Amino acid sequence: MAAKKTxxxxxxxxxxxxxxxxxxxxxxxxxxxxxxxxxxxxxxxFCHLYIGQEAVVVGLEAxxxxxxxxITSYRDHGHMLACGMDPKGVMAELTGREGGYSGGKGxxxxxxxxxxxxxxxxxxxxxxxxxxxxxAFSDKYKGNDNVTFAYFGDGAANQGQIYETFNMAAxxxxxxxxxIENNQYAMGTSQARSTSxxxxxxxxxxxxxxxxxxxxxxxxxxxxxxxxxxxxxxxxKGPYVLEVKTYRYRGHSMSDPAKYRTREExxxxxxxxxxxxxxxxxxxxxxxxxxxxxxxxxxxxKATVNESAEFAKESPEPHLDELWTDIYAETLPQETA
Amino acid sequence: xxxxxxxxxxxxxxxxxTLAKWxxxxxxxxxxxxxxxxxxxxxxxxxxxxxxxxxxxKLLVAEGTEGVKxxxxxxxxxxxxEDMSAAPAPAAAAEEAPKVNAPAAPAVATxxxxxxxxxxxTPDWPAGTEMKSMTVREALNEAMAEEMTRDENVFLIGEEVxxxxxxxKISQGLLDKFGEKRVIDTPITEHGFTGxxxxxxxxxxxxxxxxxxxxxxxxxxxxxxxxxxxxLYMSGGQMGAPMVFRGPNGAAARxxxxxSQDYSAWYAMVPGLKVVSPYSAADAKGLMKTAIRDNNPIxxxxxxxxxxxxxxxxxxxxFTIPFGKAKIEVEGTDVTIVSFSIGMTYALEAxxxxxxxxxxxxxxxxxxxxPIDYATILESVKKTNRCVTVEEGWPVGSIGNHxxxxxxxxxxxxxxxxVINCTGKDVPMPYAANLEKHALITTDEVVAAVKKxxxx
Numbered sequence: 055m056a057a058k059k060t061x062x063x064x065x066x067x068x069x070x071x072x073x074x075x076x077x078x079x080x081x082x083x084x085x086x087x088x089x090x091x092x093x094x095x096x097x098x099x100f101c102h103l104y105i106g107q108e109a110v111v112v113g114l115e116a117x118x119x120x121x122x123x124x125i126t127s128y129r130d131h132g133h134m135l136a137c138g139m140d141p142k143g144v145m146a147e148l149t150g151r152e153g154g155y156s157g158g159k160g161x162x163x164x165x166x167x168x169x170x171x172x173x174x175x176x177x178x179x180x181x182x183x184x185x186x187x188x189x190a191f192s193d194k195y196k197g198n199d200n201v202t203f204a205y206f207g208d209g210a211a212n213q214g215q216i217y218e219t220f221n222m223a224a225x226x227x228x229x230x231x232x233x234i235e236n237n238q239y240a241m242g243t244s245q246a247r248s249t250s251x252x253x254x255x256x257x258x259x260x261x262x263x264x265x266x267x268x269x270x271x272x273x274x275x276x277x278x279x280x281x282x283x284x285x286x287x288x289x290x291k292g293p294y295v296l297e298v299k300t301y302r303y304r305g306h307s308m309s310d311p312a313k314y315r316t317r318e319e320x321x322x323x324x325x326x327x328x329x330x331x332x333x334x335x336x337x338x339x340x341x342x343x344x345x346x347x348x349x350x351x352x353x354x355x356k357a358t359v360n361e362s363a364e365f366a367k368e369s370p371e372p373h374l375d376e377l378w379t380d381i382y383a384e385t386l387p388q389e390t391a
Numbered sequence: 392x393x394x395x396x397x398x399x400x401x402x403x404x405x406x407x408x409t410l411a412k413w414x415x416x417x418x419x420x421x422x423x424x425x426x427x428x429x430x431x432x433x434x435x436x437x438x439x440x441x442x443x444x445x446x447x448x449k450l451l452v453a454e455g456t457e458g459v460k461x462x463x464x465x466x467x468x469x470x471x472x473e474d475m476s477a478a479p480a481p482a483a484a485a486e487e488a489p490k491v492n493a494p495a496a497p498a499v500a501t502x503x504x505x506x507x508x509x510x511x512x513t514p515d516w517p518a519g520t521e522m523k524s525m526t527v528r529e530a531l532n533e534a535m536a537e538e539m540t541r542d543e544n545v546f547l548i549g550e551e552v553x554x555x556x557x558x559x560k561i562s563q564g565l566l567d568k569f570g571e572k573r574v575i576d577t578p579i580t581e582h583g584f585t586g587x588x589x590x591x592x593x594x595x596x597x598x599x600x601x602x603x604x605x606x607x608x609x610x611x612x613x614x615x616x617x618x619x620x621x622x623l624y625m626s627g628g629q630m631g632a633p634m635v636f637r638g639p640n641g642a643a644a645r646x647x648x649x650x651s652q653d654y655s656a657w658y659a660m661v662p663g664l665k666v667v668s669p670y671s672a673a674d675a676k677g678l679m680k681t682a683i684r685d686n687n688p689i690x691x692x693x694x695x696x697x698x699x700x701x702x703x704x705x706x707x708x709x710f711t712i713p714f715g716k717a718k719i720e721v722e723g724t725d726v727t728i729v730s731f732s733i734g735m736t737y738a739l740e741a742x743x744x745x746x747x748x749x750x751x752x753x754x755x756x757x758x759x760x761x762p763i764d765y766a767t768i769l770e771s772v773k774k775t776n777r778c779v780t781v782e783e784g785w786p787v788g789s790i791g792n793h794x795x796x797x798x799x800x801x802x803x804x805x806x807x808x809x810v811i812n813c814t815g816k817d818v819p820m821p822y823a824a825n826l827e828k829h830a831l832i833t834t835d836e837v838v839a840a841v842k843k844x845x846x847x
Contacts (some may be wrong), residue, residue: 093399188590218583
């Protein structure tokens, strides 16, 4: 990996580290459970797991404040958990139940939370990028200092609308951070086979957008980069590109046999670079926590996830009348503040 | 406590598969992420990973077994040192049927959502209102200016809307009046600026997106449909896109195939959108103001040839026309002619010619094509027993097709003749003047269609 390490020895409190550990572990356990429920036929359609990429959203969210917005693609469960959405509501949406964030009408790829400023959950590769710039446009129009995180993958990075958006975001100084989650595979096509130049963080340069690459398996490095990007946007200096080098352990979706890479490649990444193991070892070597402390956290997270799965199984299917609701809005649903 | 390992579904359609190979044996310790088995689906061989830590107990399905049903127990997994000899015999795990929320009343609606309430016959403005003549262009401009004054979250975005004063001068003067924060010139980048505008609407603003022509909106149609029209539904009502997509639609004159297409039927198909297609200047003004205030994505289809035509518009402080309310432009008894936008020109000319021949045509101006005012059409057809529809778009899957089907379903016994759809010809728009004229609908074709349904 070409990504830079953190510039200096991290000055991080035990509390902060434990927080990242918890948040990343929640995403991982949640996703494992989702995979299991998918295997049981309780989750249908497409289900794209975030396992391996946990440090990306957790690190980026560490630099946010209330009012900041986020929008992403269909690999979205991690983003929702990281911005504080309730695991029960997310899991129940995966099972297509009434208690889901979209009342069962959105599914894995389409969830939203007006309360947490999470704007989806989009199934068309790269469509979320101009939408994210539009969210940033609305904040600039209203004159506040909120920032929008528009997440997309290395696959989406080859879509034309991204460059249309880069141009206007730079032209109009929109407070948007373009986060390229480079997990190195666009479905089954490796980056080497899909991109003429490997350094995606330089893709904004033609538009005058500053870019940076960061080790996405290291939550502290991601957090540091996020703080820098956020400061840039909040100061009204326009957009920022962050390429976060990461790795997805599972297939593109549940039905991907992942024959385009070797098992050794995945295993090596898991053993040597795992974002959760990195924090775990920092906690233990720094004497911030004991094995028993971490075991207690694991147990706690497992209980939360099991609770969400139970809720997602117990919550009833949506009322048939719901087929006909939410097609037209009488009043403006989202806040206009 | 031993837990059951179940045969997983590994694709949206998998019902059974082959347990190709066990990669663990009884007594092995596994942790989350370890590969336990290889499973063949109809599409591929997949690796099956452990979710929980534990010791593999009994392997209940031998490797090589075909046709293993999804959710059948294939092995037991337990904690270290646990005795799993008493593990249950292999059996399909009970399928947990989700609770069904039964509807209070039958929820399956009829195939069309026809409103059976009587039509709204209130006039668009009170009798005696002062009128002034203005062009469709002026009416649209005035409507936008009034709404931008009324609500500071309304802004106009598009190509050449500001400094150039609008490619077709619809936005003339708005930049001077409202400034560059609210009248925004974009680069030539429809896909991008439409996506940005939809995002701004998610963020609580009310964008008016001008397409220089609707032909160019094809570059942006993913955002119009997938992002703007569907988000309210996908979010369970949490957020939507209150905005207007507007610009000239349909054929202008001699601009060839790529600049001469009517998109009415395309957009009319999409739930989540409302589609407006005004004819007169009064329609344009009253409907544009309603569109800007509406909390949904509106497709506002203007027509370049109509921009310069003048009509009387009421002089009122706040003149709006509700959606879903057609207007009977001419009352008649022998045939109903239904049209919208520039099609109304042919419909009205035909009605005049037919009157001279003693045929009394009732002419309905739809104005909004989603929602459609079915009540006005059906009441008219029940009176005249005949119907001809008129539009410039292509014949297959046209608005006329839909109206014909609805009339057949709801007023079959009232019909004395089949409904005829007068449409543009089923060809790309040619450039040559004579060919273009024939590609479009003509007044004579409407007259001929009416004579056919009235057996004259």
